[in-house]
Amino acid sequence: MTKYNTHTLASGLRVIHLPSSSPVVYCGYAVAAGTRDEMTGREEGMAHFCEHMTFKGTERRGSMKILGYLESVGGDLNAYTNKEGTVYYSAILKEHIARAVDLLSDIVFHSVYPQTEIDKEVEVICDEIESYNDSPAELIYDEFENILFKGSPLGHNILGTAEQVRAFKTEDALRFTRKLYRPDNAIFFAYGDIDFKKLVKLIQKALGECPKGRELACSADCKSAETPTEERIAEETPTGETPTEEMEAGDANHKVQSSKFNVQSKVAGQTIVMQKNTHQAHVMIGTQAYDVNDDRRMPLYLLNNMLGGPGMNAKLNLALREHNGLVYTVESTMVAYGDTGTWSIYFGCDEHDVKRCLRLVRKELDKFMQKPLSDAQLKAAKKQIKGQIGVACDNRENFALDFGKSFLHYGWEKNVDRLYEQVDEITAAQIQAVAQELFDKDRLTTLIFK
Numbered sequence: 001m002t003k004y005n006t007h008t009l010a011s012g013l014r015v016i017h018l019p020s021s022s023p024v025v026y027c028g029y030a031v032a033a034g035t036r037d038e039m040t041g042r043e044e045g046m047a048h049f050c051e052h053m054t055f056k057g058t059e060r061r062g063s064m065k066i067l068g069y070l071e072s073v074g075g076d077l078n079a080y081t082n083k084e085g086t087v088y089y090s091a092i093l094k095e096h097i098a099r100a101v102d103l104l105s106d107i108v109f110h111s112v113y114p115q116t117e118i119d120k121e122v123e124v125i126c127d128e129i130e131s132y133n134d135s136p137a138e139l140i141y142d143e144f145e146n147i148l149f150k151g152s153p154l155g156h157n158i159l160g161t162a163e164q165v166r167a168f169k170t171e172d173a174l175r176f177t178r179k180l181y182r183p184d185n186a187i188f189f190a191y192g193d194i195d196f197k198k199l200v201k202l203i204q205k206a207l208g209e210c211p212k213g214r215e216l217a218c219s220a221d222c223k224s225a226e227t228p229t230e231e232r233i234a235e236e237t238p239t240g241e242t243p244t245e246e247m248e249a250g251d252a253n254h255k256v257q258s259s260k261f262n263v264q265s266k267v268a269g270q271t272i273v274m275q276k277n278t279h280q281a282h283v284m285i286g287t288q289a290y291d292v293n294d295d296r297r298m299p300l301y302l303l304n305n306m307l308g309g310p311g312m313n314a315k316l317n318l319a320l321r322e323h324n325g326l327v328y329t330v331e332s333t334m335v336a337y338g339d340t341g342t343w344s345i346y347f348g349c350d351e352h353d354v355k356r357c358l359r360l361v362r363k364e365l366d367k368f369m370q371k372p373l374s375d376a377q378l379k380a381a382k383k384q385i386k387g388q389i390g391v392a393c394d395n396r397e398n399f400a401l402d403f404g405k406s407f408l409h410y411g412w413e414k415n416v417d418r419l420y421e422q423v424d425e426i427t428a429a430q431i432q433a434v435a436q437e438l439f440d441k442d443r444l445t446t447l448i449f450k
Contacts, residue, residue: 004403004413005196010209012184016407017199018191018400025097025192026400028089029108030408033180035083036153045125045160046176048081049168052125054088054177055079056117058110061103063117069103070096077103081158084337085408087401094194098202101188105206108181113173126162136282136449137329137348144284144447147272148342183207189404191396271446281351282449285361286344287438292336292410298422299430300334300343300438303368305385308332308345313384315367316345319360326353326360338409343438351450358446368435372428382423389419 005017038046055077056063070077075092088108090100132138142157149155159165188203203209269287276282290297308316308331320327330347349357373381393399393416403414437443 006407006413007196007200009183009200009204009207011207012182013203013207014187014407014411015200015203016187016189016403016413017194017196018403019194019196020192020396022192022396023094024091024396025094025100025190025194026089026091026397027097027100027104027188027190027192028087028404029104029186029188030085030087030404031108031181031186032085032408033176033185034081034085035156035158037180038153038156038176040153040156043172043176044156045158045165046168046172047086048158048160049125049165050113050173050177050181051079051081051086051088052121053113053118053173054107054111056121057112057114058106059112060106060110066103066107070099073099075100083154083158085405087404089189089401089404091397094192097190097192097194097199101199101202102206104188105203108186109183109207111177113170113177115170118168118170118173122166122168125159125165129159129162129165132157132159136276136278137346139276140282140284140346140447140449141344143274143449144286144344144445145342147270147445147447148286148288149340154337154340187404187408189400189407191400191403269440269442269444269446271448273448273450276449278449280348281354282346282348283354283357284344284346284447285358285444286342287443287445289334289341289343289438290336291339291341294336294341296430296434296437297334297336297341299426299434302381302385302423302426303431303434304332304334304343305388306381307364307368309385310388311384315364316347316361319364320347320349320357324356324360326350326357354448362441365435365439368432369439372432374428378426378428378431382426386420386423389416389423 003019005015005019007015009015033050034047035044038044055066058066061069067077070090070092073093073096075090075096077088077090079086079088081087088104090104092100139157146155146157190199290300305311306315308314310331311317312322314332316330316332320330327347327349330345332343332345334343335341345361347357347361399414403412406412406414
């Protein structure tokens with residue numbers, strides 16, 4: 001069974017660590033500051049903008065020192081933004097973990113967002129926006145969520161508009177990050193062969209936190225601008241201050257926050273055609289679906305994989321590509337947020353083939369609605385998805401990012417064995433019930449780019 005170490009610091013920052021034998025450590029901060037936290041009409045694109053600008057200078061470092069600090073020892077520094085959060089992370093050899101903790105803590109909590117750097121970087125972001133707008137296969141996903149979540153920050157795309165981004169100033173970035181970039185609104189995650197007690201001490205040092213009973217003795221160190229060293233951190237912490245591995249199990253009782261937005265549980269289906277002057281038609285079909293705590297999420301998880309997952313034997317791939325040669329790519333996707341979710345199908349095809357592709361998709365959906373899976377079909381589907389899970393977990397970087405995200409938003413300690421058990425518990429009746437609910441013609445929205 002997966003054994004995590006967890007601890008909550010005095011500042012409210014939660015720390016999660018998964019031990020491994022690898023000398024490469026994946027670690028970083030996940031902050032609950034995403035697209036859905038932006039003020040509508042004023043801040044669209046702000047979370048992603050701040051992600052870029054966080055690398056451009058802190059109270060202690062200029063942009064070039066930030067970029068070179070980990071690279072000089074062969075490490076990597078990266079970040080990304082999604083609808084619900086922003087993640088800053090590093091891949092680094094374990095002997096340089098102090099460097100990573102110090103730098104990551106510095107950029108997340110002490111960035112100054114200098115206007116001179118904003119003036120340069122804003123054009124880079126605008127180029128990213130234009131590149132995105134020229135990619136209809138990507139753009140259609142956000143347009144689709146704009147329809148499903150109209151009026152909610154979940155609807156607008158992560159990048160925002162070039163016009164809006166060009167208007168952002170230092171004070172805007174500071175206002176957004178001071179509100180959301182707080183230790184109690186973030187977690188630190190680590191995956192690798194490092195001592196957990198030592199990791200907690202490093203984070204305490206980087207955040208200026210003193211262990212209980214040592215406030216006077218360490219006050220100067222905690223306020224120092226020096227880069228922490230392995231030797232200085234190796235001091236013994238008083239008993240009871242730093243968590244032990246045996247203490248961790250009960251520390252992750254973080255509860256899912258209540259919904260920030262009144263998102264509809266169901267929207268009426270519709271068909272929308274947008275003229276984009278694309279070389280081929282791009283089509284999405286789907287609806288609002290289930291949040292992370294909904295019992296129907298796991299049956300949908302398996303159903304979605306059978307229908308349009310990554311396997312070449314997925315039902316939609318067989319129907320549209322292998323048997324009829326109508327598409328290069330067809331896939332189905334599910335996303336679960338804390339208070340809602342989406343399920344959708346995407347494909348691109350010749351404009352003249354859209355109606356035929358839609359009929360074939362409808363036929364596959366009807367099969368799941370009309371007849372439950374046989375025992376053999378259900379067993380094969382479970383075997384396949386558990387194999388896919390096992391292979392995916394072998395990507396250590398993605399796994400670290402995944403368990404960090406789960407811990408941030410839901411307080412979950414990602415347990416692959418439990419995930420396998422949940423897959424095994426899915427019944428054919430549950431899958432059919434989900435299909436009958438979500439695949440209802442009156443519920444499905446269809447968006448077509450031409």
